[in-house]
Amino acid sequence: MKYINEMFHFSHPQHKLKYHYSEVPFKCDGCKEVGIGSRYKCSGNSGGGGACDFDLHVHCALIPSPPTLLHPFYTKCSFQFLPRPPGTIPRYCNACERDVAGFVYHCRSCGFDLHPCCAKLPMVLQDGHVKLYLCRKVGTSCHRCGRKGGSWSYRSACKKYNFHVACVKEMLVENWHDIYFGHHGIAGGGGGSRMVDSRIIPSLNGGIQSYHNQKKSKGKVKKGCEMAGLALQFVVSAVLGDPTTLIAGVVGSLISK
Ligand SMILES: [Zn+2]
Ligand SMILES: [Zn+2]
Ligand SMILES: [Zn+2]
Ligand SMILES: [Zn+2]
Ligand SMILES: [Zn+2]
Structure with a gap:
């Protein structure tokens, strides 16, 4: 995806915001939700003002006109x-x-x-192996919570894999929020990306684990787990506001271990 490099935004008129990409999560100062990957970040100004801790999701920065x-x-x-x-x-x-x-x-x-x-969640998330469709309501139970219906879900083309948008957010975003914003872990800036890697494992395993528990047959568990993991990585990055982010790769390589 191609984004403009810099802009002024009505919510932070004093400084220019610049496009920035990082796998370190951030809290969006627009919608107050967590994001990852692409963002618009305060760059301060030349008049001596330093950059603020101000970030916006791309979707929160690029408001259509008329809105x-x-x-x-x-x-x-x-x-x-x-x-x-x-x-x-x-x-x-x-x-x-x-x-x-x-x-x-x-x-x-x-x-x-x-x-x-x-x-702005994509209606279809697609990669070579997996195609997931955004559904308003599905009759299949969610791999995370086991419930049917509820919030929007991403469902695989084969209809076997289904994740509530809500469950994916709950599973990851709140953990990250505690880790980063509860303990000021993000203050170090870009150096935090290693931390994401190690912390993401337990939360994702938790998600996959609950899927394990639902399926008794051993042979199917492994395959289902891999597929669910693959499916999940797309959902994660999309839900955090940037479906193109490389976090998908990071997550995928962790799950396949
Ligand atoms: Zn936002
Ligand atoms: Zn600023
Ligand atoms: Zn309406
Ligand atoms: Zn669910
Ligand atoms: Zn929402």
């Missing part, structure tokens, strides 16, 4: 970009079921809300 969005799952809706959720009642995202605390696409007539990254 409206149509989504194939909600054909009657017209979503309006808002810098903060409307009203005082806590709101949640219809795609991932997490709180909406910042930037949001909101439909005034039915009250639906979508995080910018959720609104």
